């Protein structure tokens with residue numbers, strides 16, 4: 001089976017996908033009988049290129065980050081043309097990896113809608129459209145018989161959504177608690193080690209864990225989007241971001257963090273949701289001081305982890321990378337394989 005991919009946004013994650021495709025080309029053919037080619041790329045800064053026979057992956061891997069750099073490729077332009085890439089006949093799967101907009105999800109929501117209404121499958125790592133319109137887009141995709149997959153929106157390539165919906169599908173999930181932001185976790189660990197909160201954030205920025213504006217990580221907005229995605233997809237909720245009680249890590253005193261450590265306890269930014277007795281769902285993001293016995297207390301640095309409360313298995317925990325361009329690109333590949341399975345099972 002051959003699939004033509006249209007890449008919308010060509011930053012860290014979609015560049016990572018090019019590397020993953022080069023690395024996994026043989027295995028995809030041998031084990032799954034799949035050939036993947038990139039038939040177009042559209043990026044606000046780098047421009048546009050399209051070739052229905054597939055763009056040269058080796059050349060894309062080394063593409064310089066220069067304005068309009070894609071214009072040297074077949075059908076190249078210095079400006080982006082997202083609609084042309086999404087709607088082209090050669091496009092089977094749209095790979096959406098533009099920036100996350102936590103307010104209205106745009107422009108990614110429009111990319112998803114255009115793809116689905118043109119009967120294209122869509123895979124994305126973008127939390128915006130999934131947290132704000134995930135249920136609606138899922139229904140649209142189902143009506144159009146297209147795939148809409150987004151494993152990389154939570155814990156990058158570490159399987160969470162796919163793991164629960166396939167391996168735990170006969171269990172009842174009563175709720176979950178997770179460390180879902182590696183930057184906040186790293187910062188708390190630095191403060192435990194003696195750094196001030198301000199210095200810890202600076203160190204995270206120097207190491208590339210935190211953005212120039214660290215608000216989304218430190219104030220819990222990033223985890224809030226992930227909690228909405230998890231609750232809506234795995235607990236059958238229909239939460240909006242305003243339904244999640246949110247508190248970041250900046251108001252915990254440095255002394256409190258250090259004295260907890262001396263007692264073997266650890267402050268963590270915990271995203272959680274659970275089903276109440278009356279069927280409603282409570283969700284929050286807040287700093288919590290965990291005892292040494294807590295399954296999540298040993299998760300350190302940029303690692304993420306989530307513990308599911310299940311009826312038959314008790315607590316089931318998944319931990320692994322929570323970010324990274326190659327790790328997140330792997331989630332896109334896993335989503336593409338899921339779409340292939342769906343197509344082959346029909």
Ligand SMILES: NC(=O)c1ccc[n+]([C@@H]2O[C@H](COP(=O)([O-])OP(=O)(O)OC[C@H]3O[C@@H](n4cnc5c(N)ncnc54)[C@H](OP(=O)(O)O)[C@@H]3O)[C@@H](O)[C@H]2O)c1
Nearest residue numbers: 009011012013043044045097098099100125126323324328
């Ligand atoms: N990196 C990770 O570890 C990770 C993990 C999980 C999820 N994610 C999510 O995955 C997505 C991609 O992440 P990334 O790290 O690849 O981001 P990135 O490096 O910032 O790349 C995004 C690219 O999309 C381009 N872009 C922005 N708006 C566009 C538009 N309207 N049309 C076409 N291109 C547009 C950007 O161009 P400009 O530079 O000109 O704006 C940039 O080249 C984000 O939503 C992110 O939150 C990332």
